[in-house]
Amino acid sequence: MALRAVSALTWGLGGPGVGPLRSGTFLRCATQHRLEKMPSSIGFPEASRRPFSSHRILVDVDQSHGVATMKLKNPPVNSLSLELLTEFVISWEKLENDKSCRGVILTSNSPKIFSAGLDITDMYGKNAAHYAEFWKAVQEVWLKLYTSNMVVIAAINGSSPAGGCLMSLASDYRIMADNPKYTIGLNETLLGIVAPFWFKDNLVNTIGNRASEHALQRGLLFPPADALKIGLVDQIVPEDKVQSTALSVMSEWLKIPDHARQLTKTMMRKPTADRLLKQREADIQNFVSFISKDSIQKSLHMYLKFLKEREK
Numbered sequence: 001m002a003l004r005a006v007s008a009l010t011w012g013l014g015g016p017g018v019g020p021l022r023s024g025t026f027l028r029c030a031t032q033h034r035l036e037k038m039p040s041s042i043g044f045p046e047a048s049r050r051p052f053s054s055h056r057i058l059v060d061v062d063q064s065h066g067v068a069t070m071k072l073k074n075p076p077v078n079s080l081s082l083e084l085l086t087e088f089v090i091s092w093e094k095l096e097n098d099k100s101c102r103g104v105i106l107t108s109n110s111p112k113i114f115s116a117g118l119d120i121t122d123m124y125g126k127n128a129a130h131y132a133e134f135w136k137a138v139q140e141v142w143l144k145l146y147t148s149n150m151v152v153i154a155a156i157n158g159s160s161p162a163g164g165c166l167m168s169l170a171s172d173y174r175i176m177a178d179n180p181k182y183t184i185g186l187n188e189t190l191l192g193i194v195a196p197f198w199f200k201d202n203l204v205n206t207i208g209n210r211a212s213e214h215a216l217q218r219g220l221l222f223p224p225a226d227a228l229k230i231g232l233v234d235q236i237v238p239e240d241k242v243q244s245t246a247l248s249v250m251s252e253w254l255k256i257p258d259h260a261r262q263l264t265k266t267m268m269r270k271p272t273a274d275r276l277l278k279q280r281e282a283d284i285q286n287f288v289s290f291i292s293k294d295s296i297q298k299s300l301h302m303y304l305k306f307l308k309e310r311e312k
């Protein structure tokens with residue numbers, strides 16, 4: 001198997017914003033519309049579209065089908081900066097509160113990069129208060145995605161290292177562009193940092209313990225075909241078919257009654273989400289003390305230098 005690495009290196013019913021069942025779920029299910037036919041592209045008819053956006057997040061809601069497409073837009077590499085994470089949470093809550101929205105396709109506005117992961121500049125050369133705020137936002141985005149009532153499909157239209165991979169892992173289904181230049185994986189060790197337990201839990205739940213041990217320790221980044229083999233993604237498709245495939249997979253998922261699917265998702269994911277929720281503050285303090293260490297700051301500095309100076 002060809003493995004590539006960049007060288008050098010709420011649950012709790014009613015919990016704020018992350019509860020598994022929105023009020024009215026059962027009522028809505030009884031009257032919900034089934035998706036019989038989905039459009040093959042994002043070109044939804046004007047009348048049923050309700051786009052909204054912020055600086056770094058573009059959202060297009062197809063109200064007649066109950067599906068939103070959310071695009072990350074943070075050039076040049078869609079890094080998950082504090083600003084992007086904050087805007088993500090605001091947009092996500094808007095969708096969660098929109099009763100017509102049952103599914104979200106998460107993708108990137110950039111053609112070659114889904115997301116370069118957490119913004120390293122948010123973890124380098126800042127003060128403890130900044131690191132704490134940043135990490136809380138990272139936790140929040142993961143909790144929102146992982147515990148969402150909506151069907152979440154990641155349309156991975158480019159490389160997806162580290163935090164980018166985590167966002168995909170938190171989705172219900174992953175479709176990746178079949179381009180061997182793209183990679184996906186949790187490569188934290190290559191930066192001299194350690195994936196926290198909840199990144200690890202999400203990976204283990206997806207690809208199993210042995211494959212996770214191997215992938216995490218070596219910081220492996222997998223090309224699409226290998227990611228498919230180990231179950232890191234569910235489907236690979238030609239680059240120009242990622243969005244249309246996501247829409248048709250979404251239509252299949254939305255045929256399942258919401259309440260049954262949501263309760264099943266809760267049953268599967270609650271223990272993992274609860275583990276973070278129970279020690280959220282301690283996890284923030286762990287991150288702050290880890291990332292503030294001179295040795296870790298030095299590793300991040302070297303990695304940023306490597307990224308800037310490497311041959312393209």
Ligand SMILES: CC/C=C\C/C=C\C/C=C\C=C\CC(=O)SCCNC(=O)CCNC(=O)[C@H](O)C(C)(C)COP(=O)(O)OP(=O)(O)OC[C@H]1O[C@@H](n2cnc3c(N)ncnc32)[C@H](O)[C@@H]1OP(=O)(O)O
Nearest residue numbers: 079116117118119120161162163194196286287290307308
């Ligand atoms: C005991 C444990 C206790 C607690 C837990 C503690 C710690 C856990 C902590 C953190 C977990 C972090 C997870 C992460 O997500 S870390 C981020 C990892 N990301 C990567 O390694 C990806 C790096 N980037 C790339 O590989 C490539 O940029 C690319 C494949 C995404 C795109 O390649 P391109 O050739 O198209 O673009 P580049 O020229 O490389 O980049 C352009 C530009 O962007 C800068 N950049 C790239 N990635 C990042 C990033 N993640 N953050 C900030 N900036 C980034 C790159 O340096 C270039 O900048 P310049 O234009 O040269 O200035």
